[in-house]
Amino acid sequence: MTTPDSGRLPLMAGNWKMNLNHVEAVGLVQKLAWTLSDKKHDPQQSEVVVFPPFTDLRTVQTLVDGDRLKLAYGAQDLSPHDNGAFTGDVSASMLAKLACSYVIIGHSERRQHHGEDDTTVNAKARQALKAGITPLICVGEDRFTREEGRHIAHVVEQVNGALQGMTADEVGGLVIAYEPIWAIGTGQVATPDDAQEVCEAIRATIKDGHGEPVANAIRVLYGGSVKANNVAQIMAEPDIDGCLVGGASLVVEEFAAIARFYAMS
Numbered sequence: 478m479t480t481p482d483s484g485r486l487p488l489m490a491g492n493w494k495m496n497l498n499h500v501e502a503v504g505l506v507q508k509l510a511w512t513l514s515d516k517k518h519d520p521q522q523s524e525v526v527v528f529p530p531f532t533d534l535r536t537v538q539t540l541v542d543g544d545r546l547k548l549a550y551g552a553q554d555l556s557p558h559d560n561g562a563f564t565g566d567v568s569a570s571m572l573a574k575l576a577c578s579y580v581i582i583g584h585s586e587r588r589q590h591h592g593e594d595d596t597t598v599n600a601k602a603r604q605a606l607k608a609g610i611t612p613l614i615c616v617g618e619d620r621f622t623r624e625e626g627r628h629i630a631h632v633v634e635q636v637n638g639a640l641q642g643m644t645a646d647e648v649g650g651l652v653i654a655y656e657p658i659w660a661i662g663t664g665q666v667a668t669p670d671d672a673q674e675v676c677e678a679i680r681a682t683i684k685d686g687h688g689e690p691v692a693n694a695i696r697v698l699y700g701g702s703v704k705a706n707n708v709a710q711i712m713a714e715p716d717i718d719g720c721l722v723g724g725a726s727l728v729v730e731e732f733a734a735i736a737r738f739y740a741m742s
């Protein structure tokens with residue numbers, strides 16, 4: 478298999494959430510890099526990114542740089558502010574100093590537990606872009622919204638809110654992850670058809686707002702109970718360019734298999 482017809486390099490992102498201390502982070506990153514190399518992972522077939530907690534970022538940076546690992550890394554959140562009296566926050570420029578390539582923004586757990594709305598997500602995404610870090614913006618509906626049949630409208634509203642006021646160039650470099658909340662950590666992965674329906678709507682929204690070339694360039698991921706045994710079906714969908722993986726990214730063999738979805742028959 479070669480890079481998909483879309484020309485978009487699949488992205489397999491491992492969100493560790495609030496797990497692993499720095500000793501465990503060293504173990505996981507080393508073992509992941511070793512496993513991918515042992516299994517002859519082809520970086521032209523998928524880009525692999527890990528998202529450790531803030532406290533592990535320096536450790537991961539040192540490992541990736543020192544051992545020239547073929548892994549990228551990013552942060553799970555950032556401040557919407559430049560700097561100043563914002564106790565506990567971490568700024569985009571701090572993450573840029575740690576050479577983070579990506580930052581997750583608007584994960585449903587941030588929206589749910591920290592009251593983040595689309596305005597916050599937009600402000601954070603702008604901070605990331607200003608610092609040269611690629612935002613990975615999460616959107617997705619809860620079970621109630623889906624049962625009412627409002628999931629597409631809900632996600633489209635989140636996407637438009639997150640991208641408010643951005644230029645086509647800025648939008649073209651983003652990653653958007655569709656994560657239905659009811660699928661996160663539940664084992665209830667969305668069907669490929671359901672995931673495709675929403676990812677297609679996300680791309681259509683980008684096309685309406687920013688034009689076809691931008692819509693064709695942007696990578697749209699699916700997240701929610703992705704495992705080695707369901708990734709191939711999800712990745713077969715034309716508007717899904719990768720996966721945002723939680724629990725399974727903490728298990729090296731599982732995440733390595735997900736990253737190597739292209740090798741599954």
Ligand SMILES: O=C[C@H](O)COP(=O)(O)O
Nearest residue numbers: 492661662701702723724
């Ligand atoms: O960021 C990752 C998502 O929340 C998915 O988590 P999960 O793979 O454990 O369902």
